[in-house]
Amino acid sequence: MVAKAAAQHQPSHPTHCPAAAAAPMDTTTGPAPAPPVSRPAAPPGGIDAAGAEAAAVCDLRKEPKIPEPFVWPNADARPASADALDMPVVDVGVLRNGDAAGLRRAAAQVAAACATHGFFQVSGHGVDAALARAALDGASEFFRLPLAEKRRARRVPGTVSGYTSAHADRFASKLPWKETLSFGFHDRGDTPVVADYFASTLGQDFEPLGRVYQKYCEEMKELSLTIMELLELSLGVERGYYREFFADSSSIMRCNYYPPCPEPERTLGTGPHCDPTALTILLQDDVGGLEVLVDGDWRPVNPVPGAMVINIGDTFMALSNGRYKSCLHRAVVNRRQERRSLAFFLCPREDRVVRPPPSAATPRHYPDFTWADLMRFTQRHYRADTRTLDAFTRWLAPPADAAATAQQLEAAS
Ligand SMILES: C=C1C[C@]23C[C@H]1CC[C@H]2[C@]1(C)CCC[C@@](C)(C(=O)O)[C@H]1[C@@H]3C(=O)O
Ligand SMILES: O=C(O)CCC(=O)C(=O)O
Numbered sequence: 001m002v003a004k005a006a007a008q009h010q011p012s013h014p015t016h017c018p019a020a021a022a023a024p025m026d027t028t029t030g031p032a033p034a035p036p037v038s039r040p041a042a043p044p045g046g047i048d049a050a051g052a053e054a055a056a057v058c059d060l061r062k063e064p065k066i067p068e069p070f071v072w073p074n075a076d077a078r079p080a081s082a083d084a085l086d087m088p089v090v091d092v093g094v095l096r097n098g099d100a101a102g103l104r105r106a107a108a109q110v111a112a113a114c115a116t117h118g119f120f121q122v123s124g125h126g127v128d129a130a131l132a133r134a135a136l137d138g139a140s141e142f143f144r145l146p147l148a149e150k151r152r153a154r155r156v157p158g159t160v161s162g163y164t165s166a167h168a169d170r171f172a173s174k175l176p177w178k179e180t181l182s183f184g185f186h187d188r189g190d191t192p193v194v195a196d197y198f199a200s201t202l203g204q205d206f207e208p209l210g211r212v213y214q215k216y217c218e219e220m221k222e223l224s225l226t227i228m229e230l231l232e233l234s235l236g237v238e239r240g241y242y243r244e245f246f247a248d249s250s251s252i253m254r255c256n257y258y259p260p261c262p263e264p265e266r267t268l269g270t271g272p273h274c275d276p277t278a279l280t281i282l283l284q285d286d287v288g289g290l291e292v293l294v295d296g297d298w299r300p301v302n303p304v305p306g307a308m309v310i311n312i313g314d315t316f317m318a319l320s321n322g323r324y325k326s327c328l329h330r331a332v333v334n335r336r337q338e339r340r341s342l343a344f345f346l347c348p349r350e351d352r353v354v355r356p357p358p359s360a361a362t363p364r365h366y367p368d369f370t371w372a373d374l375m376r377f378t379q380r381h382y383r384a385d386t387r388t389l390d391a392f393t394r395w396l397a398p399p400a401d402a403a404a405t406a407q408q409l410e411a412a413s
């Protein structure tokens with residue numbers, strides 16, 4: 001069974017979108033975040049990380065009760081308290097068909113959504129329906145494999161790529177009731193990096209699935225760049241600024257698999273968080289489970305057949321200098337049905353400096369940073385939650401008084 005573990009300290013979650021309260025960058029905020037919260041060594045007689053992972057969600061579906069490490073605080077797991085979020089389904093086809101009125105409508109829909117809860121859905125995206133279905137079904141095919149086969153792709157510590165079960169190799173409490181398979185995507189060279197990842201990690205039998213995800217990621221990138229054009233238009237910033245910023249992007253593809261759960265009200269498939277990345281394109285199946293926190297209420301995002309869910313992440317919130325909001329969301333699970341979702345996380349090239357366009361840059365709300373640094377922060381030092389960007393900002397540049405204290409301690413020693 002998953003090793004018992006000390007609870008991790010996590011800040012409580014504000015009841016509104018934190019960015020909505022974003023003030024100009026304040027370098028005098030409190031002390032740097034808690035030190036890196038990594039998985040404590042398994043207790044004597046406990047099982048090690050690999051054992052914990054093996055005993056995690058894969059083998060637990062048959063249990064009548066969920067193990068303690070999967071139990072989340074009520075504040076995080078409290079039930080949805082309102083109707084589904086009424087979010088626009090924006091027809092992004094208007095960016096290509098010359099419909100000027102349609103374009104103005106789409107820009108207005110996106111502006112209203114992104115300046116509040118940061119979520120909207122898109123139709124007219126041009127992603128082939130058969131490809132989307134193959135990508136979802138391919139996820140089921142992978143997650144149905146025996147654990148030993150899935151573990152051949154297990155996550156390399158300190159990176160985001162690979163297979164994990166409940167993140168039991170990283171965390172010791174508040175384990176998410178999910179399995180995930182993540183891999184990187186970029187098209188800066190001629191190599192089909194996703195197809196190669198599947199063939200090299202899972203073997204020749206998985207070449208067809210690797211080609212499905214290679215094609216899927218290529219289409220996700222193209223859709224991301226189209227959405228960047230719409231975001232430029234809706235923000236009134238220099239045309240091409242965001243599209244060019246992500247032309248050489250490095251992104252993360254994540255397949256989420258949420259098994260049925262015997263006690264869904266006590267755990268979460270994915271805990272409350274803001275995506276640290278720039279933009280997320282989520283293809284979900286028809287089960288439902290994604291919820292967004294809006295004015296203190298968890299609001300379900302109902303699946304719309306053929307549409308894809310888009311949300312702003314921390315990196316784009318910084319690129320818009322806080323005008324568009326990266327907001328708290330989570331995924332709940334249920335007793336009866338498995339659920340699958342495919343999240344394409346658009347990220348800048350690792351070394352690009354994240355900085356808003358000149359027209360939107362004063363006063364600055366966030367410091368310059370690179371995605372490489374923010375990604376490393378989430379993979380090695382801080383479990384992404386609702387305060388990741390604030391914690392990262394403090395981690396990057398501790399407030400002056402903290403630096404002075406460190407010098408005094410240094411001098412006194
Ligand atoms: C950069 C990333 C870290 C996570 C995957 C991508 C974007 C979303 C992040 C995540 C899903 C936010 C909730 C917590 C998390 C640990 C998870 O539940 O998977 C996050 C991902 C991660 O750190 O692997
Ligand atoms: O599965 C979902 O609906 C949401 C998952 C999510 O928010 C994430 O993986 O970042």
Ligand SMILES: [Fe+2]
Pocket residue numbers: 273274275280329
């Ligand atoms: Fe997310």
